[in-house]
Amino acid sequence: MIPTTGLLLGAAAVFVVLAIAVLYRAVRGPTTQDRVLAINVLGTNTVVILALLAAALDVPSFLDIALVYALLNFLVAVAISKFTVDRGGVM
Amino acid sequence: MADHESAPVGDADADADADADSDGPILVPVGESVSLRTTVAHAIDVASDGDRGGVHFVAPVPLHDIDDVDPSVREATQELLERVEAWAAEDDPEGALTVETAIIGADEYLFGPDDYAAVLAAYADEHGIDRLVIDPEYNPRGNASIIQSMEAELASLGFAVEEAPFARRVRRGRFLQRGGRAQFLTLFGVSFLFYQLLGGFAMTRFDLLTGAASAVIVSAMLYRVSLGDRLRVAALARRSARLVLFVPYLLYEIIVSNLLVSYAILHPKLPIEPRMTEVRTAVWGSMPITTLANSITLTPGTLSVLVDGRIFTVHTLVPTAREGLFDGSLERAVRFVFYGRAAAGIATPRERGDCRILGEEDETE
Amino acid sequence: MIEYVAYALAVFVVLTAVATALLRDVLAAIVLFGAYSLGMALLYTLLLAPDVGLTEAVIGAGVTTLLLLLTIARTVRPSGDRTAERVDPRALFACGALAVVFGLTLPGLPAVGDPNAPIVSYEAVTGYYLSNSYADTGVENTVTAVLAAYRGFDTFGEATVVFGAGVATLVVLRREVLT
Amino acid sequence: MLVSVAIVVFLAGGVFFTFVSAVGVLRLPDVYTRAHTASQTDTLGAGLTLVAVALALGLETTTIKTFLLLIFIFITNPTAAHAIARAAYEEGIEPWEETDD
Incomplete structure (x- = not known):
């Protein structure tokens, strides 16, 4: 039998490490769009990590948070993109 | 505003019969839109280049808008036409063209794009016009999908239809579309189901009640935003069935080209273009x-x-992806989903000559 | 295994926090703050506080980002000569309705000092503190005993936050004076 | 057993593609090229991992949420990438083209 729980947690750890790596792009830029892009990737990673944790720890309620986060991630990316194009046009 | 009852401004019938052959004036349907100014300029350009003699700007306004709903619509439309006239005079300082404006359709019941097309066609026939310039953003009744079919309708009636070019700036469209009971109920049903789905279909009275309340709030706020088109169940069902076929194809495409791109990214030399x-x-x-x-x-x-x-302005990373894009397999698949098998097999963008690489022209010079 | 995830997340959170503090571009700092909230939400969830995680996700990453962006967008001198904002009557109605709904719950609350209030009448908890707090903690005021002794760590944390905010304010003010 | 193998395969695929996307975001030369990996490779990575999660959770009502997540990600990720790329384009950021070969 393959230790699924360990694998899922290991994958989660790898995803966090990749998130730290992507953080370099968020800090470095050079443009705002680069940063937003990096945050978007980070957000997708977060959603996946949450899903992995939900499966590994067997807490399905984490999936609800993941759902909220998936939507928020999108909202933030679009809002900032729109903001940088026409200042004040966020809403 | 004083004489707004006499809709046609200028002498509409004077040159109608003189220009009855192919070099007649140009017809431009106008309405409130972001690209109206550029469209007017383009129409004047086309008319002076082709020695067309004149341009007719007409504003189709349906009867039920102009007199039943809001009497000020007529004033606003009249004002719009005056503005268009002023712009036309600006673009044609010598006054070489005869510019005419009119409100049409005010005594008809305009509903679908074909009604608009019919009213425009009637006006065109009356004035010996065979060529139209259409504002890309012109949108009778604010319905996003209506414009294309009006264009198609006019083209099928034998008119030369041309869309004015327009480089769009930041766009602030209206979100609101028409919506009725069907839209409301559909949205309510979808939201309610989604709520129950998140609740794991517990089906307690609390879940059902709060779900219904949330669904009412959501659909009351959004029923005019989210479902624009009229609901046609049969067409929707056929589309969904074809969509089921489309998804595996898309997944296959995604995985294959992902491997390609992954190779390019992981390759030490980064072979991208x-x-x-x-x-x-x-x-x-x-x-x-x-x-x-x-x-x-x-x-x-x-x-x-x-x-x-x-x-579409598309950024491509590797040449293989660019070839795939120009071969238009995705485009064909999307046409298959929305218009059926018959529409799928038309020429690829490459064969149509509808694709080009930006910046290449500069290099050859 | 799970502790490695937590460690990696802790590193992530610290890195984002430092980056947020150090970036000069305000927009970049806002974006990075979103990433920070992201990490914090994950960490809370990992520590089995999903409710806090959810709140952090919504408030930290979503609402705060939008509010900060809006603040940048709106902090300009207004054009035109209107002094006051226009009030949307529908928005006013919605706010009023909300206030009324909340206000309707007021009569349901017990009066001040009501001996039949649930907090007093539920002997098992209240009675325990009233009879044992002096013996347990040596503090005469029961409320103080609960705040400073029974849940002393909570209060300590809150005091730290207030202290930190005070120090930050002083630092910012002093900067302004010096430059 | 078969399910476990499938989980391992999907997890491996997901981690691989997410790794590629991270490398791409770090390595590629400009916003547009980075947006490619952010929207596509990352989406596939997330998708494969979520399938693994769904398999690990087994047949439950909560598993539906995993598929909801999958659909959300597949719709929102390209849209976000498009929004970002468009913002960059409208701000006038020039796309990178190799110059030294």
Whole structure:
């Protein structure tokens, strides 16, 4: 039998490490769009990590948070993109 | 505003019979839109280049808008036409062209795009016009999908129809569309089901009640935003069935080209060759265009950067992806989903000559 | 295994926090703050506080980002000569309705000092503190005993936050004076 | 057993593609090229991992949420990438083209 729980947690750890790596792009830029892009990737990673944790720890309620986060991630990316194009046009 | 009852400004019938052959004046349907100014300029350009003699700007306004709903609509339309006239005079300082404006359709019941097309055609026939310039953003009754079919309708009636070019700036469209009981109920049903889905279908009285309350709030706020088109159940069912076929194909495309792009990214030399390209796609309407744009972005190696009507500005990462884009397999698949098998097999963008690489022209010079 | 995830997340959170503090571009700092909230939400969830995680996700990453962006967008001198904002009557109605709904719950609350209030009448908890707090903690005021002794760590944390905010304010003010 | 193998395969695929996307975001030369990996490779990575999660959770009502997540990600990720790329384009950021070969 393959230790699924360990694998899922290991994958989660790898995803966090990749998130730290992507953080370099968020800090470095050079443009705002680069940063937003990096945050978007980070957000997708977060959603996946949450899903992995939900499966590994067997807490399905984490999936609800993941759902909220998936939507928020999108909202933030679009809002900032729109903001940088026409200042004040966020809403 | 004083004489707004006499709708046609200027002497409409004077030169009607003189220009009855192919060199007649140009007809431009106008309405409140962001690109109206550029359209007016373009129409004047076309008319002076082709020695067309005149331009007619007409504002189709349906009866039930102009007198039943809001009497000020007529005033506003009249004002719009005066503005257009002033712009036309600006673009044609010598006054070489006869510019005429009119409100049409005010005594008819205009509903679908075909009604608009019919009213425009009647006006055109009356004045010996065979050529139209259409504002890309012109949108009778604010329905996003109506314009393309009005164009098609006019073209099928034997008119030369041309869309004015327009480089769009930041766009602030109206979100609101028409919505009725059907839209409300559909949205309510979907939201309610979604709520129950998140609750794991517990089906307690609390869940049902709060779900219904949330669904009412959601659909009351959004029923005029989210479902624009009239609901046609049969067409929707057929589309959904074809969509089921489309998804595996899209997944296959995604995985294959992902491997390609992954190879390029992991290769130590980074063998990429990014280019901006422009493709004039053969899909119409907001939903198909959205689907195609998203599919293009999802397929690795191609990223839709700007979508302006049917013209997509696509960034491509590797040559293979660029070839795939120009071969138009995704475009064909999207046409298959939305218009059926018959529409799928038309020429590829490459064969149509509807694609080019931006910036290449500069290099050859 | 799970502790490695937590460690990696802790590193992530610290890195984002430092980056947020150090970036000069305000927009970049806002974006990075979103990433920070992202990490914090994950960490809370990992520590089995999903409710806090959810709140952090919504408030930290979503609402705060939008509010900060809006603040940048709106902090300009207004054009035109209107002094006051226009009030949307529908928005006013919605706010009023909300206030009325909340206000309707007021009569349900017990009066001040009501001996039949649930907090007093539920002997098992209240009675325990009233009879044992002096013996347990040596503090004469029961409320103080609960705040400073029974849940002393909570209060300590809150005091730290207030202290930190005070120090930050002083630092910012002093900067302004010096430059 | 078969399910476990499938989980391992999907997890491996997901981690691989997410790794590629991270490398791409770090390595590629400009916003547009980075947007490629952010929208596509990352989406596929997330998708494969979510399938693994769904398999690990087994047949439950909560598993539906995993598929909801999958659909959300597949719709929102390219849209976000498009929004970002468009913002960059409208701000006038020039796409990178190799110059030294």
